[in-house]
Amino acid sequence: MNDPRRNTPRADAVLADPRLRAAAVRLGRPLVHAAVNGALASVRAGELAPDAAADAAVAALPASPASLRRVINATGVIVHTNLGRAPLSTAAIAAVHDAAGHTDVEFDVDSGARGRRGASVLAALRAAVPGAEAVHVVNNNAAALALMVFALAPGREVVVSRGELIEIGDGFRLPDLLTAAGAVLREVGTTNRTTLDDYASAVGPQTALVLKLHPSNYTVRGFTSSVPIRDLSTLDRPVVYDIGSGLLGPEPLLPDEPDVASALAEGVALVTASGDKLLGGPQAGLVFGRADLVTRMARHPLARAVRVDKLTLAALEATVRGPLPPVTVALRAPVAGLRTRAAAFVLDGVAVVDSAATVGGGGAPGVELPSVALSVPAEWARPLRLGDPAVVGRVANGRCLLDLRTVDPADDEALRAALNRLAGPANAGRPPAGPETS
Numbered sequence: 001m002n003d004p005r006r007n008t009p010r011a012d013a014v015l016a017d018p019r020l021r022a023a024a025v026r027l028g029r030p031l032v033h034a035a036v037n038g039a040l041a042s043v044r045a046g047e048l049a050p051d052a053a054a055d056a057a058v059a060a061l062p063a064s065p066a067s068l069r070r071v072i073n074a075t076g077v078i079v080h081t082n083l084g085r086a087p088l089s090t091a092a093i094a095a096v097h098d099a100a101g102h103t104d105v106e107f108d109v110d111s112g113a114r115g116r117r118g119a120s121v122l123a124a125l126r127a128a129v130p131g132a133e134a135v136h137v138v139n140n141n142a143a144a145l146a147l148m149v150f151a152l153a154p155g156r157e158v159v160v161s162r163g164e165l166i167e168i169g170d171g172f173r174l175p176d177l178l179t180a181a182g183a184v185l186r187e188v189g190t191t192n193r194t195t196l197d198d199y200a201s202a203v204g205p206q207t208a209l210v211l212k213l214h215p216s217n218y219t220v221r222g223f224t225s226s227v228p229i230r231d232l233s234t235l236d237r238p239v240v241y242d243i244g245s246g247l248l249g250p251e252p253l254l255p256d257e258p259d260v261a262s263a264l265a266e267g268v269a270l271v272t273a274s275g276d277k278l279l280g281g282p283q284a285g286l287v288f289g290r291a292d293l294v295t296r297m298a299r300h301p302l303a304r305a306v307r308v309d310k311l312t313l314a315a316l317e318a319t320v321r322g323p324l325p326p327v328t329v330a331l332r333a334p335v336a337g338l339r340t341r342a343a344a345f346v347l348d349g350v351a352v353v354d355s356a357a358t359v360g361g362g363g364a365p366g367v368e369l370p371s372v373a374l375s376v377p378a379e380w381a382r383p384l385r386l387g388d389p390a391v392v393g394r395v396a397n398g399r400c401l402l403d404l405r406t407v408d409p410a411d412d413e414a415l416r417a418a419l420n421r422l423a424g425p426a427n428a429g430r431p432p433a434g435p436e437t438s
């Protein structure tokens with residue numbers, strides 16, 4: 001009998017394979033070595049022929065040294081936190097690409113001297129929201145709120161309604177963040193009703209700020225009341241409004257969703273928001289408002305710990321100055337256009353159905369956007385997720401729905417290819433999807 005251990009090729013002999021040498025340039029040596037070692041272990045175990053080691057190592061190589069994979073979001077949830085929230089626009093991706101190497105992020109090419117970091121992003125945001133005296137950008141909205149407490153309310157009271165003590169998701173609770181940063185929360189009102197008097201009688205010598213939080217993932221219905229921000233702004237303390245979603249101006253399709261320009265026009269001192277929800281840009285936290293307060297935040301020592309990198313600055317500026325980002329395009333896409341796209345997916349096992357998309361963790365809780373989905377057998381859901389690119393739909397009532405509102409039209413071809421693979425010969429004989437509404 002052949003002893004596989006004696007016939008196992010040497011690692012460097014396998015590594016000399018031109019395909020593996022090329023892969024070492026593309027992927028780095030450690031990943032190629034790991035693939036080769038895995039193949040050689042199989043040879044030693046007698047599971048693989050010695051002369052198949054190189055082929056097996058090549059087959060085991062990852063496509064990229066980074067493991068995040070491309071996903072087609074067919075969930076119908078426009079801002080899907082588990083899928084990376086907002087996808088960047090083509091213009092923002094190009095800006096990230098250009099800034100990825102050396103770039104003039106803090107350098108003035110004209111004078112050859114140091115330049116002000118992020119100056120042009122701040123100018124773009126100020127131009128987009130003329131009512132803001134000043135703007136500051138940090139890593140995310142949570143960082144903006146923490147920096148606000150550090151700079152404006154350390155050890156002091158922040159007055160907030162009991163109806164707005166919210167958990168964003170994954171156990172992240174805003175009240176915990178505010179107290180961890182050193183604020184003393186002064187809760188007023190009840191879960192369903194808070195009045196201006198509740199706020200007014202809580203404001204005292206220890207009060208630094210009044211905070212309003214937009215509940216971005218739930219609504220309170222029935223016997224409710226909250227105080228319009230115009231009235232809150234009459235209180236004798238700066239009002240900070242965390243709007244969450246990051247709309248810079250009103251969005252007609254989402255009339256109940258707050259926006260930066262309107263909030264400032266109604267008198268709040270500061271607005272905080274995320275960059276990667278309805279704004280449609282990279283992860284970032286945006287602060288707009290009174291120059292004295294923004295400056296105190298920007299100059300606080302902790303500002304350095306939450307500052308954004310050049311890639312974020314590049315993507316954010318391109319999002320604000322450039323063409324509409326995919327989030328806005330998806331939000332506003334007319335149903336007729338979705339129906340036309342759906343009609344191009346005529347395949348065995350695929351039916352076209354009416355659907356309802358949502359904005360998602362980014363805001364507009366309770367809002368349903370009319371949409372169109374491809375309905376495929378539920379058993380296709382897993383192979384679709386495991387494909388490249390991965391396709392993620394939502395499974396309901398024994399079907400997997402692929403909602404076209406959240407699929408970038410540029411990905412229709414890739415989606416069609418993924419479905420074609422599943423609708424192929426292996427599925428011949430499957431009963432047709434049956435009559436469904438369209």
Ligand SMILES: *Cc1c(COP(=O)(O)O)cnc(C)c1O
Pocket residue numbers: 140141142143168174213214215216242243244245273274275284285361362
């Ligand atoms: C999403 C959200 C946050 C957290 O924002 P991040 O950018 O994820 O840190 C804070 N407040 C509200 C109201 C939100 O909707």
